[in-house]
Amino acid sequence: MAAVIAFEDVSVAYGGRDGLRDVTLEVAAGELCVLVGPSGAGKSTLLRLVNRLVAPSAGVVRVRGEDIARNDPIRLRRSIGYAIQSVGLFPHRTVGENIATVPRLLGWPEPRIAARIPELLALLRLDADLAARYPHTLSGGQAQRVGLARALAADPDLLLMDEPFGAADPILRRALRAELRRIHAVTGKTILLVTHDAEEALELATRVVVLRDGRVLAAGAPLELIRAADPFVRDLLGGDAPALRRLGLVTVAAAMAATAAPAGAPVIAPGASLSDALSLMLETRAEVLAVGEDGRTLGSLGLPGLLRAVPMPAPA
Numbered sequence: 664m665a666a667v668i669a670f671e672d673v674s675v676a677y678g679g680r681d682g683l684r685d686v687t688l689e690v691a692a693g694e695l696c697v698l699v700g701p702s703g704a705g706k707s708t709l710l711r712l713v714n715r716l717v718a719p720s721a722g723v724v725r726v727r728g729e730d731i732a733r734n735d736p737i738r739l740r741r742s743i744g745y746a747i748q749s750v751g752l753f754p755h756r757t758v759g760e761n762i763a764t765v766p767r768l769l770g771w772p773e774p775r776i777a778a779r780i781p782e783l784l785a786l787l788r789l790d791a792d793l794a795a796r797y798p799h800t801l802s803g804g805q806a807q808r809v810g811l812a813r814a815l816a817a818d819p820d821l822l823l824m825d826e827p828f829g830a831a832d833p834i835l836r837r838a839l840r841a842e843l844r845r846i847h848a849v850t851g852k853t854i855l856l857v858t859h860d861a862e863e864a865l866e867l868a869t870r871v872v873v874l875r876d877g878r879v880l881a882a883g884a885p886l887e888l889i890r891a892a893d894p895f896v897r898d899l900l901g902g903d904a905p906a907l908r909r910l911g912l913v914t915v916a917a918a919m920a921a922t923a924a925p926a927g928a929p930v931i932a933p934g935a936s937l938s939d940a941l942s943l944m945l946e947t948r949a950e951v952l953a954v955g956e957d958g959r960t961l962g963s964l965g966l967p968g969l970l971r972a973v974p975m976p977a978p979a
């Protein structure tokens with residue numbers, strides 16, 4: 664399948680310094696590709712090449728097969744969703760108007776825009792009433808979700824996300840990650856996301872790309888990379904708790920049983936990770952969780968089931 668994004672021997676020079684060096688990388692349709700690495704590794708630079716906020720000093724960047732340097736940057740940007748840490752909602756426009764920004768620039772007819780706003784609020788599990796509110800009246804989590812709704816508004820097949828949950832607290836981050844995984848599964852969009860958080864990378868990615876000093880050090884599926892040969896990659900992704908990292912890679916849905924949980928059991932969403940489930944068990948002292956979503960109960964997850972679901976390598 665043709666790559667949605669292709670970097671071909673791309674370098675970026677900032678003054679005399681290298682931002683990126685000889686990066687060759689493809690992102691295929693439907694991938695959720697996460698760029699991870701220490702501060703200054705070049706993650707944002709690589710992401711911003713795609714919507715031409717940064718220009719390469721050498722090499723070619725292709726989006727949907729076309730060399731983007733040859734095409735109109737404004738058209739390119741309108742065809743790509745972009746979500747950033749600071750959210751960047753327009754303060755004097757309502758939530759609905761914020762979401763409508765790109766569809767309006769693209770000249771969508773008003774009735775189509777009007778229908779799209781509640782659709783997106785529902786996708787992000789936000790109340791329909793929020794459309795009339797102004798950004799300063801939103802909680803941090805709501806604002807992050809509206810930012811994501813705005814990025815998705817014109818239904819772009821490609822979404823760039825730069826530390827999209829960076830400003831959120833750990834609990835909210837967890838919820839937003841689960842949300843993003845769900846949206847990716849539902850929409851099948853191609854997503855390129857930057858994070859400095861290895862756990863987030865492993866939990867979200869279909870493919871992880873590890874950057875260091877402006878170069879791609881490793882790229883592969885999360886479970887492959889935890890076992891990577893390169894000590895820097897292994898340390899970054901596996902840390903000193905590789906078993907816990909593996910828990911972050913399996914969803915509750917994959918480990919749950921169809922049996923009902925005891926009454927009053929804490930509830931976890933099927934899309935949450937087993938590390939979230941384990942945290943909830945530890946926080947609430949419950950050994951069995953109810954698995955449910957939108958008020959529906961789907962089954963249960965007990966501690967033994969959780970452990971069985973995570974294949975550990977045989978001891979050496």
Ligand SMILES: Nc1ncnc2c1ncn2[C@@H]1O[C@H](COP(=O)(O)OP(=O)(O)OP(=O)(O)O)[C@@H](O)[C@H]1O
Pocket residue numbers: 677678681682700701702703704705706707708709859
């Ligand atoms: N506009 C700029 N002018 C000069 N140097 C820059 C510019 N933007 C980035 N750099 C440098 O390029 C390198 C890569 O930066 P980049 O922002 O891509 O890294 P990053 O991995 O996203 O880091 P962080 O996680 O801290 O955001 C760094 O050394 C940075 O200082």
